[in-house]
Amino acid sequence: MIEFNKFTxxxxxxxxxxxxxxxxxxxVNVMYDVGARDEQxxxxxxxxxxxxxxxxxxxxxxxxxxPLQRAGGENNAYTTNDLTNYYCSLPAENIETAFWLESDRMxxxxxxxxxxxxxxxLVCEEFKAHYINKPYADVWHKMRALxxxxxxxxxxxxxxxxxxxxxANIQDVKSFFFKHYRPINAxxxxxxxxxxxxxxxxxxxWFGNIESGEKYQRNIVQEPVQTKARLLKYTADVxxxxxxKTWHMGGRLSTSYYxxxxxxxxxxxxxxxxxxxSLVKEKQLFSSLDCYHFGTIEPxxxxxxxxxxxxxxxxxxxxxxxxxxxxIKTNLINEHELEKVKNxxxxxxxxxxxxxxxxANSLAFYELIGDAALINTxxxxxxxxxxxxxxxxxxxxxxxxxxxTLHYYSKP
Numbered sequence: 001m002i003e004f005n006k007f008t009x010x011x012x013x014x015x016x017x018x019x020x021x022x023x024x025x026x027x028v029n030v031m032y033d034v035g036a037r038d039e040q041x042x043x044x045x046x047x048x049x050x051x052x053x054x055x056x057x058x059x060x061x062x063x064x065x066x067p068l069q070r071a072g073g074e075n076n077a078y079t080t081n082d083l084t085n086y087y088c089s090l091p092a093e094n095i096e097t098a099f100w101l102e103s104d105r106m107x108x109x110x111x112x113x114x115x116x117x118x119x120x121x122l123v124c125e126e127f128k129a130h131y132i133n134k135p136y137a138d139v140w141h142k143m144r145a146l147x148x149x150x151x152x153x154x155x156x157x158x159x160x161x162x163x164x165x166x167x168a169n170i171q172d173v174k175s176f177f178f179k180h181y182r183p184i185n186a187x188x189x190x191x192x193x194x195x196x197x198x199x200x201x202x203x204x205x206w207f208g209n210i211e212s213g214e215k216y217q218r219n220i221v222q223e224p225v226q227t228k229a230r231l232l233k234y235t236a237d238v239x240x241x242x243x244x245k246t247w248h249m250g251g252r253l254s255t256s257y258y259x260x261x262x263x264x265x266x267x268x269x270x271x272x273x274x275x276x277x278s279l280v281k282e283k284q285l286f287s288s289l290d291c292y293h294f295g296t297i298e299p300x301x302x303x304x305x306x307x308x309x310x311x312x313x314x315x316x317x318x319x320x321x322x323x324x325x326x327x328i329k330t331n332l333i334n335e336h337e338l339e340k341v342k343n344x345x346x347x348x349x350x351x352x353x354x355x356x357x358x359x360a361n362s363l364a365f366y367e368l369i370g371d372a373a374l375i376n377t378x379x380x381x382x383x384x385x386x387x388x389x390x391x392x393x394x395x396x397x398x399x400x401x402x403x404x405t406l407h408y409y410s411k412p
Contacts, residue, residue: 002359002375005196006367009203011212012184016363016372017199018191020356026192027089027356028098030106031364033187034180035082036159037152037220037298045159046176048079049123049168054086056115059108064101071097079157082297083368089357092193096202102188103206106181111174123165127158135238139305139408146232147246147301147404151223182213187367191360223248223299229400235409240287241308242408243318246301247397249293252369258381259393260293260302265341266333266390267291267324268304274324275304284309285317297369301404302397314407328394332387345382 004018036047054077055064068075073090088098131137140156148154159165188207190199226248250256267275268291275289289306308317352358359375366374 002353002363004363004372006372007200007203009183009208011208011210012182012215013203013207013210014187014367015199015203016187016189016367017194017196018189018356018359018363019194019196020191020359021193023192023356024092025089025356026092026095026098026190026194027087027360028095028102029085029087029189029191029357029360029364030102031086031187031189031361031368032084032181033185033216033368034084035080036155036157037081038180038216038218039152039155041152041155041160043164043168043172044155044161045123045127045157045165046168046172047084048157048159049120049165049173050176050181051077051079051084051086052119052122053115053173054105054109056112056119057110058105059110060104061101062110064105067097068101073098080296081153081157081294083365085361085364087357087361089192095190095194096206099202099206103210106183106186106207107210109177109181111170111177113170116168116170116173120165120168123158124162127162127165131156131158132162135236136242136408138236139242139244139406142232142234143244143246143301143404143406146230146406147248148223150221151298152220153223153296153298153300178213180216183207183210184212184215187364189360189364189367191356191363220298226402226404230404231407232405233407233409235411238408238410240310241312241314241317241410242306242406243308243314243321244303244305244406244408245318245321246303246404247399247402249300249302249397251299252295252297254299255381256393259385259389260397262338262341262345262382262385263328263390263394264291264293264302265344266328266337269341269344274328275306275321278324279306279317279320283320285312285320314409318405318407325394325398329391329398332391335387338385338387338390342382342385346379349379 004016006016008014039046071090071094073088075088077086144154249260279285286306291304293302294300362375363372366372
């Protein structure tokens with residue numbers, strides 16, 4: 001059980017405190033309810049760009065990192081299609097330094113041509129290095145565009161096109177900031193060797209006077225139910241042929257999410273999983289084969305992705321995958337196999353909870369999607385899944401009409 005206290009400032013900032021006096025550290029986590037799904041299709045990559053810009057200094061503090069390092073702290077951030085998260089850890093006695101830094105960039109981020117130029121170039125270099133110049137780098141650009149027709153999940157967090165960030169201007173950046181980076185759209189979590197009463201005082205002192213902003217109301221066009229199989233064939237300068245197949249699955253708050261998560265473990269959760277044992281180890285059709293999903297808040301994609309052994313035909317490899325899916329669709333998995341993946345999931349959740357950084361992040365995430373108390377009910381939702389649930393949901397999603405397939409060939 002993860003215990004926490006929660007209160008809300010008058011400007012709408014939600015604050016949670018998780019006391020853990022077994023550590024000398026404190027974690028300050030600020031999560032903003034904005035991700036790549038909130039961008040315009042002709043101006044993508046902005047959420048990720050802001051992850052960089054937020055470290056570019058505020059009006060009062062030109063260098064975010066230097067004061068934090070002097071206080072013995074370290075920090076990082078990440079962006080997804082759904083959210084943006086900033087976090088730091090430092091000795092608990094220096095926690096006010098983190099409040100000072102986080103509140104100041106929320107209040108008065110420095111908007112300068114120089115900062116925008118520096119950070120947009122960094123993002124563009126990241127785009128080129130990871131999504132253009134590496135082997136298989138464009139796989140997910142192609143798959144997302146294939147699997148989604150209207151939903152903004154059809155572009156990656158890095159952006160749909162390099163030119164969108166290259167052409168970003170100061171007015172674009174300011175508009176994005178004042179729309180999304182406001183107290184009303186943020187969650188602050190403080191964890192570690194802290195006391196709730198003291199955090200209340202610090203939160204009021206450093207965040208209480210920041211203008212609330214308008215609550216961002218999403219009006220995202222939802223992806224229609226897919227009614228026809230989609231296939232894309234592509235050839236690139238890569239060492240091995242690859243196949244990527246996706247199927248639409250339920251969103252993060254649906255019961256089916258937990259079923260799909262267990263299905264990915266049954267099919268692709270390590271060397272004892274079905275796909276690895278059958279298609280990598282026994283039949284030796286693939287050099288690597290994974291099954292996973294992205295954990296997106298809105299309905300996402302369950303994925304099987306593998307690289308073929310040289311000389312194996314694409315059609316043979318795909319047929320072998322379909323045969324394994326047919327087994328899980330038509331036969332109930334035995335209780336021992338289901339219990340095994342449930343136990344593994346419980347271990348993963350328990351391991352994550354060992355770190356105060358992870359606990360702070362999880363509390364922020366669950367609050368963002370509806371209720372921080374969900375952190376204490378996750379395991380029960382996995383435990384409630386039956387082998388009948390597994391079979392029925394596999395039959396529901398693993399259909400041709402719900403499938404998207406990318407045949408990614410290596411050049412002869």
